[in-house]
Amino acid sequence: MRSYINELFARIEKDSELKNSVKIIGIAAGNNKGDVAFEEKKYDYPIVPDEKYEFHQLVGQPPTPFFIFARPYGNGRLLVLDSFLGKLEDTDKLFAMVKAAMKKSLSGSPVTLKKNQNDQESDELVIPVEDSKLVKMISQSLAVNGEHNDKIEKINLKELGDIYTLALKKSKRRIFARIVARKIPCVDCHDVFFVYSFDDMGQFIEFIPISISKLDNEKWDEKDSNKMKNNFEGKSLLTERHFNPKVDAISSATISSEVIYNSMGETEIVIRKLIDMGYIKR
16 A cells, blocks of 8 residues: 555544544555564554455455445445545545545445556456467476376366366376466556466476566566476475565565465365365365
8 A cells, every 4th residue: 555545544534524434444465464564664554464365356356556445234244335446646536435435325236346547457367378378388287207198178167267187197196287367466567377287185296387477577487487386396285385475486576476376375275176076086
């Protein structure tokens, strides 16, 4: 969050009508308690860590800043009265939006997401490579010590993405490749696309970037990809791993690296679904 939100907070606190009725809460997507504690002295309002991007994904993985205006609606629920996606460093406009939201009735009518004119962010992510190239990446991620099987099956796990699987000819082990497409909670960053693979016990096998950028839109090179792969080499994806930006991040790509870790952390959920579907026997 930026200093203009502190200005908005100060105006609300000075307004007799709003002071006791309106509260500002910042949600820090991808940040843990330590990150928030380090930065919170910059803010005049509380910041809540969203280390595993749970809230961020719940609201559609928007870039930041993203404003939600909501009121209590009974039984612990909140009713969204207005929202705005994009930079809005005009405190007067933000203050007017707060006052307008206060006057809205709790009718439960749907809210249309507003965006800054300069923000053309699409709700749907499209993998930015040709199908033939993507197929090669999937095939490469499913090759283990040269052992392969040409019969690859696709599984759609909906919000968890597409999974590709095959049974190796010699060992009969079943391995899986997952395509990940994630929006980045940063208005100046580019979306992340990659494929990673694992076996039926959750052991990491391969990491292949599809499209990942660093600062100034510089694409990851082989050294960057190998570093990320080495971070997981020989490890189980079912063991929770806390992202340490000083050790685990790719230089000039900290947020992208953090999102990759978060996505890898979903492997346990993926495996549970694959067990339920009969692809993995326990």
